[in-house]
Amino acid sequence: MKKITIGEASRQSGVKVPTIRYYEGIGLLSAPSRSEGNQRSYEPTDISRLVFIRHARELGFEVDAIRTLLILQDDPNQSCASADAIAKARLIDVEQRIRSLMALKVELEAMVAGCGHGRVDQCRVIEVLADHGQCAHNHH
Amino acid sequence: MKKITIGEASRQSGVKVPTIRYYEGIGLLSAPSRSEGNQRSYEPTDISRLVFIRHARELGFEVDAIRTLLILQDDPNQSCASADAIAKARLIDVEQRIRSLMALKVELEAMVAGCGHGRVDQCRVIEVLADHGQCAHNHH
DNA sequence: CCTTGCACCTCTAGTCGCTAGAGGATGTAG
DNA sequence: CTACATCCTCTAGCGACTAGAGGTGCAAGG
Numbered sequence: 001m002k003k004i005t006i007g008e009a010s011r012q013s014g015v016k017v018p019t020i021r022y023y024e025g026i027g028l029l030s031a032p033s034r035s036e037g038n039q040r041s042y043e044p045t046d047i048s049r050l051v052f053i054r055h056a057r058e059l060g061f062e063v064d065a066i067r068t069l070l071i072l073q074d075d076p077n078q079s080c081a082s083a084d085a086i087a088k089a090r091l092i093d094v095e096q097r098i099r100s101l102m103a104l105k106v107e108l109e110a111m112v113a114g115c116g117h118g119r120v121d122q123c124r125v126i127e128v129l130a131d132h133g134q135c136a137h138n139h140h
Numbered sequence: 141m142k143k144i145t146i147g148e149a150s151r152q153s154g155v156k157v158p159t160i161r162y163y164e165g166i167g168l169l170s171a172p173s174r175s176e177g178n179q180r181s182y183e184p185t186d187i188s189r190l191v192f193i194r195h196a197r198e199l200g201f202e203v204d205a206i207r208t209l210l211i212l213q214d215d216p217n218q219s220c221a222s223a224d225a226i227a228k229a230r231l232i233d234v235e236q237r238i239r240s241l242m243a244l245k246v247e248l249e250a251m252v253a254g255c256g257h258g259r260v261d262q263c264r265v266i267e268v269l270a271d272h273g274q275c276a277h278n279h280h
Numbered sequence: 281c282c283t284t285g286c287a288c289c290t291c292t293a294g295t296c297g298c299t300a301g302a303g304g305a306t307g308t309a310g
Numbered sequence: 311c312t313a314c315a316t317c318c319t320c321t322a323g324c325g326a327c328t329a330g331a332g333g334t335g336c337a338a339g340g
Contacts, residue, residue, distance in 0.1 A: 019327065037335045039287090056269050083263050083265040088252055094241050117220065119220060158299065166297090175307095180317085197297090
C-alpha cells in the first residue's frame with residue numbers, strides 16, 4: 001500500500017490538482033490521510049471516486065446531483081430510483097439545450113450567409129442583432 | 141422628448157433593471173443623463189442599444205464580443221469583416237456544443253434505458269459513471 | 281551534507297454574467 | 311400628507327472552478 005500523492009491522483013483520475021482540493025473543500029471527496037509532512041495521501045478508492053466525479057461532470061451533472069449519486073453509490077441496497085430520476089432530468093435538460101442551440105444555429109447561419117463582406121451599414125449580422133424582427137427564426 | 145426611466149427602459153427592451161445598471165457599470169452602455177433627483181433618464185437610442193445587446197446575449201455572444209459588435213455598429217463605414225468573424229466563431233462554437241450534447245444524449249439514453257429500477261448495485265446509471273469504459277459512446 | 285528544483289501546502293481573490301438584498305432617496309396618486 | 315412603487319448605491323452571492331502569492335516538503339545530483 002504505497003501512498004498516492006495528489007499529483008499522482010490527478011494523473012490517474014484526470015482531475016486537476018487544485019480541483020481535487022476544491023472537491024475536498026466542498027465535501028465531495030472526504031479528506032484523505034496526511035503524510036508526516038502534512039501532504040495528502042490517497043487510497044485507490046479515492047481515485048475511483050474522482051473518476052466517478054469526472055465522468056459525471058463530463059456528462060454535465062451538477063455538483064449537487066453528483067453528491068446524491070455518490071451517496072447512492074455508497075449504499076448499494078438502496079433503490080436506484082433517485083439515480084434514475086437524476087439521469088432522466090439531465091437527459092431532458094440536454095434535449096432542451098440541443099433544441100435551443102439548433103435554433104441559434106439557424107439564425108447564425110442566416111446572419112453569416114447574408115453578410116456580403118461589405119461595409120457595416122449593409123451587414124446582416126449587425127442588422128439582425130439591431131432588429132430581431134428580421135430574424136430567420138423569430139423566437140421572442 | 142419625455143424622459144424614459146430605467147423601469148420603462150427595462151419594459152421596452154426586455155432587459156432587467158439591475159442588468160441595465162450592470163451593463164452601464166461594465167461600459168457596455170454609456171451612462172445616461174440624470175433627473176434632478178439623480179435618477180437615470182434614457183433616450184430612445186439607448187433602448188435600441190439594449191435591444192441589440194439582449195438579442196446578442198440570446199444568441200450566446202459573450203459581453204466582449206458584443207462590445208466589439210457595438211463599436212462596429214457605431215461606425216457604419218467600417219468593413220464588416222470583424223462582425224462576420226465574430227458571428228462565424230460563434231456558429232462554430234454552437235455547432236461544437238451541439239455535437240457534444242448529442243454524444244451526451246446518447247450516453248444518458250443508454251444509462252436511463254439500462255436502469256432496471258432495481259437496487260443500486262444493478263443500476264447502470266451508477267455503473268457507467270463509475271467505469272467509463274462501459275459507455276455507449278466512449279469519448280475519452 | 282547540501283543545494284537545486286519540483287511538487288506540495290494554505291489562503292485569498294478573480295473569472296463570467298448576472299442576481300439578491302440592505303438601507304435609503306425620490307416620485308406620484310389619492 | 312401619506313402611502314407605496316420605483317429609484318439610488320453598495321456589497322455579497324451564485325457555480326465550478328482557476329490563478330497567484332508566499333511558504334514547506336522531499337527526492338536526486340554534486
